[in-house]
Amino acid sequence: MNKTVELGQQLGFWTLAPFALMLISIAVLPLAATHWFEHNRNKAIVSAILGVPTVAYLIAAHGELGLHMAAHTAEEYVSFIMLLLTLFAISGGIHLTGNLLATPRVNLAFLATGAVLASFIGTMGASMVLIRPVLRANSERKYARHTLIFFIFVVSNLGGLLTPLGDPPLFLGFLRGVPFSWTLRLWPHWLLSVGLCLAAYMAFELYYYRKEPPQARRIDVLDYVPMRLKGAVNILLLVLVIVTILLSEQLATVGEAIHFPFVREVVLAALAIISVTLGPRGPRAANHFSWAPIVEVAVLFAGIFATMIPALALLEARGASIGLSRPWHYFWITGGLSSFLDNAPTYLTFTSVAQGQVGVSTVGALTSTGAVAGLSVTPAALLAAISCGAVMMGAMTYIGNAPNFAVKCIAEHQGYKMPSFLGYMAYSSGILVPIFIVVTAVFFL
Numbered sequence: 001m002n003k004t005v006e007l008g009q010q011l012g013f014w015t016l017a018p019f020a021l022m023l024i025s026i027a028v029l030p031l032a033a034t035h036w037f038e039h040n041r042n043k044a045i046v047s048a049i050l051g052v053p054t055v056a057y058l059i060a061a062h063g064e065l066g067l068h069m070a071a072h073t074a075e076e077y078v079s080f081i082m083l084l085l086t087l088f089a090i091s092g093g094i095h096l097t098g099n100l101l102a103t104p105r106v107n108l109a110f111l112a113t114g115a116v117l118a119s120f121i122g123t124m125g126a127s128m129v130l131i132r133p134v135l136r137a138n139s140e141r142k143y144a145r146h147t148l149i150f151f152i153f154v155v156s157n158l159g160g161l162l163t164p165l166g167d168p169p170l171f172l173g174f175l176r177g178v179p180f181s182w183t184l185r186l187w188p189h190w191l192l193s194v195g196l197c198l199a200a201y202m203a204f205e206l207y208y209y210r211k212e213p214p215q216a217r218r219i220d221v222l223d224y225v226p227m228r229l230k231g232a233v234n235i236l237l238l239v240l241v242i243v244t245i246l247l248s249e250q251l252a253t254v255g256e257a258i259h260f261p262f263v264r265e266v267v268l269a270a271l272a273i274i275s276v277t278l279g280p281r282g283p284r285a286a287n288h289f290s291w292a293p294i295v296e297v298a299v300l301f302a303g304i305f306a307t308m309i310p311a312l313a314l315l316e317a318r319g320a321s322i323g324l325s326r327p328w329h330y331f332w333i334t335g336g337l338s339s340f341l342d343n344a345p346t347y348l349t350f351t352s353v354a355q356g357q358v359g360v361s362t363v364g365a366l367t368s369t370g371a372v373a374g375l376s377v378t379p380a381a382l383l384a385a386i387s388c389g390a391v392m393m394g395a396m397t398y399i400g401n402a403p404n405f406a407v408k409c410i411a412e413h414q415g416y417k418m419p420s421f422l423g424y425m426a427y428s429s430g431i432l433v434p435i436f437i438v439v440t441a442v443f444f445l
Contacts, residue, residue: 002352007058007065008310008317015057015310018050022307023340025050026300026399027421040295047303054307069309075261077305080168080344081298082265084124084402086241088294089272091121091128093234095283098227102138104205107147110134111154111201115194118159119166121238127156127403132287133227135414140219143208148411148418149427150201156403157395158197161190161388165242167401169338169347169390175248176351177364178383189388189443196435231283237275244268293409297402304399308341316349324353327377327385328444334386335393335436339400347390354382385444392436396428397421 025046029037036042058066100106110130118126134151138144160166163183164174170183244251244267255263276284315337324330334350351363358365358372358379366383394401398408398421408418419427 002316003065003068004313005317007062007069008313008315010062010065011310011314011317013314015054016314018054019304019307019311022047022050022303023399031420040292040299043296044299044302047299047306051303051306054309058309069313073305073309076345077302078262079265080305080402081301082262082268083122083168083245084297084406085294086268086272087122087125087238088128088406090234090237090241090275091125092287092289093231093275093279093284094129095230095286096129096133096227097230097286098133098225099139100133100137100225100227102141102144104202104209106137107134107205108198108202110137111150111198112194114151114155115159115190115198118155119162119190121242122165123156123160123167123401124403124406125238125241126159127151127407130155131407131410135411135416142212145417145419146201146204146208148407148416149424150197150204152404152407153197153395153428153432154194154201156407157401158190158193158392161186161193161391165245167391167394168344170387171245171248172344172348173351173363173383173387175252176348177362178367179364180246182367183387186384186387189384189439192442193388193392193435193439196438197432200431200435230286231280233279234275234283237271237279240271241268244271288414290413292413293406296409297405300399300405301402304341308345311341312345312349316352324350324357325376326444327381328440329385330354330382331385331389331436331440331444333389335389335396338390338393339396343390343394343401347386350386350389351383354379354386358382381444388439388443392439393432395432396425398424 029046037046055070058070060066062069110133114126114130117129121129131151134147138147141147157167160170161183164170164178164180166183170178173183174180244264248264251264251267252261255261322333324333330350330353334346337349338346348363351366354366355363358375360366360368360379363383366379368379370378372379395404398404408424411418418424
């Protein structure tokens, strides 16, 4: 029996409490204890208070099984953070100089470019390369918050659907047998969701641009400086990150041979160190590069990973009994949980449920377009729904996908006022949910 399922069958629903408290803390403490919670040390304290007892209970009450799940989750966390940290460090050394005019056309071009770039250097990489020039271009604007919200929607999430490099859940699918090119067939889903989101953005942008004070527009024109690229060596390092990810299976084999599971992470760390120590310092200084945003992501997601172990175990153990049968079921439940759980393990959980329904032993087998007895849709239709739900609905909250929080932190460090956790959800619910309903109607009914 799968060890996650075995653990989930033994856990009570009360073990969901630490995870719920973790989410509540992220939502409430920035409002109730603003100055206290803005320090990463205090965020780490909250993560430790909720995460450490959760892991300790699993080990004490469930012995070897609990220890196995804790160790497995720790490995996933290290891999998750190491990839994000590497992309953050390297992209922080790429500086697009200049200060473009913050017109609707320019802002739209930023978002559209990010939507394409995200699938090839990851949503984190694309977000880190583009967020600073977007912030700089809009620094003279009085109304800029909506641009940053849509940046998270499009660049940090929706754009990463086309390749396994775009978002962690697709990468996990690739490692488990999904062909690298399979996700390219999701281009209609990508095009519809990104297109509708950009159309909604233009409606907001044109409205707010007309409200801009004439003085702000004049200052924007006076501050215009053409864009140039500095730190080009980091582009090569990003390419090497991509190559490293593509060679994950081979590096894992090496790791098994030497009994060390983090060979890929060592290579990624080396690339990050090369970028920070040997790369040009000017671009990083011009970006006002700070480790604070990635530290904030690391400490909060440490608590999230620890407290979500029972949540994912319960879901995988009892997910097959919740009546999933249609693609739209998988799209919404995978997406809904990806809004609050990390979308990578959520993707794995529901591919496991789909595997049980279809009767196959690997995620790669879900790419089949052949008929299955007793099933009215193909396995590939279920995998497409799970993939889209995990990637797209990560945009629904700040914690749905790690770049969301990183963008928020960088914007706030540069003086922009971002919505609260619940305020952001009000935007995402009002804008993205109708888009997801259209996607459902077109592709998953």
